[in-house]
Amino acid sequence: MRIGWIGLGNMGAPMSGRLVAAGHEVHGFDLAEAAREAAAAQGVTVEDTVAATVAGADVVVTMLPNHGIVTAVLDGPDGVLAHAEPGAVVIDSSTIDIDAARSLHASVSAAGFRFLDAPVSGGISGAAAGTLTFMVGGDAAVLEEVRPVIEVMAGRIFHTGGPGNGQAAKLTNNMMLGITLAATAEGAVLAERLGLDATTFWELAQVSSGDSWALRTWYPVAGVVETAAVNRDFTGGFATALLRKDLELALAAGESTSTALPFATAVRDRMDQLVELGLADRDCSVLVKLVDGELSSPARDEAVAATLSQETTA
Template sequence: MTDGSESQYGWIGLGNMGGPMTGNLVDAGHSVRGFDLDHRSLGDAQQRGVTPVTGIPEALEGADVVFTMLPAGQQVREVFAGEGGIFEHASQDTLLIDSSTVDFETSRWCHREAEARGLRFVDAPVSGGISGAEAATLTFMVGGRPENVEQALPFIEPMAGNTFPAGGPSAGIAAKLANNMMLGISIMAAAEGSQLAERLGLDPKVFWDIVSVSSGQSWAQKTWYPVPGIVESAAANNNYDATFRADLALKDLTLATQAGREADLSLTAAELATSQLQALADEGLGHKDCTLITKYVSPEGEAPGYTAEHDVADAA
């Protein structure tokens, strides 16, 4: 790939992330054979130039590399070890890369099971969301044996803005979970800080400018500030239509706090952020943006720029 030659990709999971990621591979001149149980996702990927196939074995045929981008650890285990799965049909010449966000133990299981079969496996979760997948600006965090990571990087490059070899097996998912845990806590800080400033009479743009060059700044504050008209990329401008869905953020923080408990750590702030995202999900608002946790700051349960009408019905 480094010489510009075409590579053959197999791809399992063509949803909101996998669809645009494979489209960028096609745009970069590579061939992609993709599979998804959802026929609409398969059709959308075909419109992007992906060759749709009817099952995992067909996706693996002739593949230099196979990516999986799946919803959770259970699906990853089934796709790899289930009947007709990747482990059954993969060639030892094919590099296996999982970009799903999974629990830490599932990632370690993938590495162990692949190595036991003489297969090369890399965990490479991503940060950047659907917009990053569309724009080919995702950040990949890559874990595995050094030689496998080195081989994975050229396959990742057409989809990435940044790629970080994070360390050994499962270092990529460890980085993803810790990063997204910090994001969740930062969102909570931006929500509370923005509302305190407003109640104390500060102009929201003036306060945002101050924080942006002061000790309260964060990526969440600069990019997803939960007040309309301040940051162009904020969901608050669009009734909190999702930039990063609350239910997906809940998944990531749940996995992070689970990993923390297994590591005998007290992640108090992360547990609180998780509880607020869970509250959105319980209200039927998991499809809305994660920054809608701002509504829990005020006693009225309101967030700047948010109109609740039709949201629960739309989610259903």
């Protein structure tokens, strides 16, 4: 198939590269020169405009930071719907607001295209290995039509239901990731301060009740897990700003469904502190530096002072 890909960042470049390796003709677009170069190195034909990217495409995939950008890229006057071939399937693999995804289903369908909201889980390592989990909302028949394309990038594909349900699944999943990441960071620091060998503790935890994907893949102690961002000074990976965005969207979903989410709220607040400290672009596992006290912020200092005051009073 001919595929138009918009958004060639940390996830988009390896994902589109896997499609090239599978024999698809992939044309890509991104505003960032570094992203364009990374995709070109993967064999993607990099274009200068959205129009050129989607011309003649059977499938158009977007992988972008937020729903505002996705909407502009799809619905804008120079966007996908203005230039793609009628009947093409549009797949948005960004992580965006549930209501925004449902709105896009309506606008894309009204313009004569088919649409799937299909966010992914598995991180950069999963994108490179082709083992991502796809959570797909929309018409099951459309999913089956493009399944051969998605399978090249996926370890598992789940049809989660109708429009917006892919995003509902992703936001819930990422909320759980954020919470388990915080627990992993706190456990890693405590284990170290108790004198436990980091590798030994990691090995036993992943076969015990403390196991999680965050522990197995992102354990935030250098030299323990090859895929962990701590080994590269927290560059690349899943940016703090993006996890913060996902947690905010999950909290909005919680509010709309009258669901109390205190743990997610606490982790969102920690992400706020990291953003305040200028670490928005660092991998979110940099949270471990806040846990171990290497970083400080006014918000953190106030929280610690309040806790100490309560303990003294007690």
